[in-house]
Amino acid sequence: xxxVTQFPSHSVIEKGQTVTLRCDPISxxxxxxxxxxxxxxxxxxxxxxxxxxKQDESGMPNNRFLAExxxxxxxxxxxxPAELEDSGVYFCASSQYDGTDQSGNTIYFGEGxxxxxx
Amino acid sequence: xxxTTQPISMDSYEGQEVNIxxxxxxxxxxxxxxxxxxxxxxxxxxxxxxxxxxxxNEVASLFIPADRKSSTLSLPRxxxxxxxxxxxxxxxxxxxxxxxxxxxxxxxxxxVKP
Numbered sequence: 001x002x003x004v005t006q007f008p009s010h011s012v013i014e015k016g017q018t019v020t021l022r023c024d025p026i027s028x029x030x031x032x033x034x035x036x037x038x039x040x041x042x043x044x045x046x047x048x049x050x051x052x053x054k055q056d057e058s059g060m061p062n063n064r065f066l067a068e069x070x071x072x073x074x075x076x077x078x079x080x081p082a083e084l085e086d087s088g089v090y091f092c093a094s095s096q097y098d099g100t101d102q103s104g105n106t107i108y109f110g111e112g113x114x115x116x117x118x
Numbered sequence: 119x120x121x122t123t124q125p126i127s128m129d130s131y132e133g134q135e136v137n138i139x140x141x142x143x144x145x146x147x148x149x150x151x152x153x154x155x156x157x158x159x160x161x162x163x164x165x166x167x168x169x170x171x172x173x174x175n176e177v178a179s180l181f182i183p184a185d186r187k188s189s190t191l192s193l194p195r196x197x198x199x200x201x202x203x204x205x206x207x208x209x210x211x212x213x214x215x216x217x218x219x220x221x222x223x224x225x226x227x228x229x230v231k232p
Contacts, residue, residue, distance in 0.1 A: 044222070045221070111160055111161045
């Protein structure tokens with residue numbers, strides 16, 4: 001079974017440009033999450049989709065970041081316009097948990113999209 | 119969401135058992151304990167998750183005392199390939215919980231030597 005896949009794996013763009021990161025969750029996973037680690041910092045939560053709805057977007061840093069998940073399948077994270085401080089690695093993760101059973105929610109991460117803004 | 123404290127680094131030798139302890143004094147009733155492993159340039163990889171007592175899978179064991187204020191990840195007979203950063207996370211991953219707002223700390227950098 002394929003894991004969480006992210007594209008592109010690496011991207012170098014100039015300040016002010018736009019970048020769109022894509023995430024394909026594990027098939028059948030309704031929950032999709034975005035996290036990021038910027039230089040020298042810890043991994044931080046950005047937002048959480050349940051199917052196509054945003055469940056929690058408390059971690060989104062500002063309005064230059066736009067996440068979408070049309071149709072409840074893959075998701076995109078757009079940064080427009082990109083700033084130098086946006087450089088880092090963006091992780092996507094997914095899980096199947098629907099909140100109805102007694103076990104915990106196991107979240108699986110992708111390999112990340114490495115973004116460098118110059 | 120409960121904050122966790124774990125050692126910054128640990129050293130071990132191949133073939134030894136490694137135990138990494140994490141403290142989470144403010145763990146809430148609905149919180150689960152989850153451990154992830156991360157290699158450089160890769161995403162966090164799920165290792166094990168538990169709520170209480172002991173959980174074992176094919177790669178590790180997780181020991182959780184009755185008060186749940188700490189947990190210990192046990193890696194049996196480590197090899198060089200187990201050199202990685204290990205994160206202990208605590209959060210309400212059950213019914214009605216936050217279900218995804220994981221708080222990553224600095225983790226424990228485990229170095230396994232030959």
